[in-house]
Amino acid sequence: MSRKALIAANWKMYKTPAEAQAFVDAFLPRVAGHTRDEIALFPSPVLLPAVVPACKGSNVAVGAQNIHFAEEGAYTGETSIGQLKAVGGTHTLIGHSERRQYFAETDEIVNKKLHTALKHGIVPVVCIGEVLEEREAGKTASVLQTQVNGAFAGITPEAAKPIVIAYEPVWAIGTGRTATPEIAADAHRIIRAEVAKLLGVGVAAAMRILYGGSVKPENVKDLMAQEEIDGALVGGASLKPESFTAIVKY
Numbered sequence: 058m059s060r061k062a063l064i065a066a067n068w069k070m071y072k073t074p075a076e077a078q079a080f081v082d083a084f085l086p087r088v089a090g091h092t093r094d095e096i097a098l099f100p101s102p103v104l105l106p107a108v109v110p111a112c113k114g115s116n117v118a119v120g121a122q123n124i125h126f127a128e129e130g131a132y133t134g135e136t137s138i139g140q141l142k143a144v145g146g147t148h149t150l151i152g153h154s155e156r157r158q159y160f161a162e163t164d165e166i167v168n169k170k171l172h173t174a175l176k177h178g179i180v181p182v183v184c185i186g187e188v189l190e191e192r193e194a195g196k197t198a199s200v201l202q203t204q205v206n207g208a209f210a211g212i213t214p215e216a217a218k219p220i221v222i223a224y225e226p227v228w229a230i231g232t233g234r235t236a237t238p239e240i241a242a243d244a245h246r247i248i249r250a251e252v253a254k255l256l257g258v259g260v261a262a263a264m265r266i267l268y269g270g271s272v273k274p275e276n277v278k279d280l281m282a283q284e285e286i287d288g289a290l291v292g293g294a295s296l297k298p299e300s301f302t303a304i305v306k307y
């Protein structure tokens with residue numbers, strides 16, 4: 058089963074609108090005509106009105122780093138799916154480990170957000186991954202299985218088709234410590250097997266599982282050489298057009 062890779066930039070809480078515009082101006086010509094992989098940028102919500110129009114008509118999609126599960130309401134500081142759609146965003150990250158760690162997002166919240174994204178036709182990139190203590194305690198498989206089951210509760214095989222998973226071992230995020238391609242591929246196999254149990258072998262075989270955690274121009278090729286790795290979610294190394302281009306064109 059061949060799965061089209063997705064190479065995604067998670068800009069986290071970086072860049073002003075002018076800096077985002079400068080990135081896009083430098084980046085789009087560099088990746089023009091690149092069709093091997095899908096490309097997506099995930100900027101902060103205030104950058105979306107600059108980045109979405111700047112990428113319009115290009116091969117680069119734009120999404121949010123987070124959405125609320127409610128369609129609207131009294132949720133100060135949050136962004137709704139309708140707001141994301143209104144500015145032209147097509148994707149969203151869900152359950153990034155920084156959301157789980159600093160904003161108390163649980164598997165239950167991730168699940169609600171996933172239902173909201175799918176209902177509104179937004180491509181969800183669901184982030185899962187174990188922390189260092191869990192890996193060292195030999196709990197990686199059970200943590201990933203629990204996260205997959207929690208995130209996917211109530212999702213039908215038909216509805217699940219657009220879902221992308223990002224496996225991001227928390228100990229590898231922003232630490233410079235990348236999982237080896239073999240460690241990442243092992244985790245991806247565990248995740249895919251769990252998706253197969255829940256949603257069937259066909260859905261699991263077609264689902265893209267990205268790797269994230271200190272992906273850089275120097276290690277992307279070896280990671281992508283793994284059959285199980287269907288793309289990358291890139292933080293630090295996605296902030297400069299040169300290095301993100303090098304990753305896209307590994």
Ligand code: PGA
Pocket residue numbers: 067225229230231232233269270271272290291292293294
């Ligand atoms: P990193 O971040 O590439 O800086 O490790 C990845 C992520 O958090 O998505």
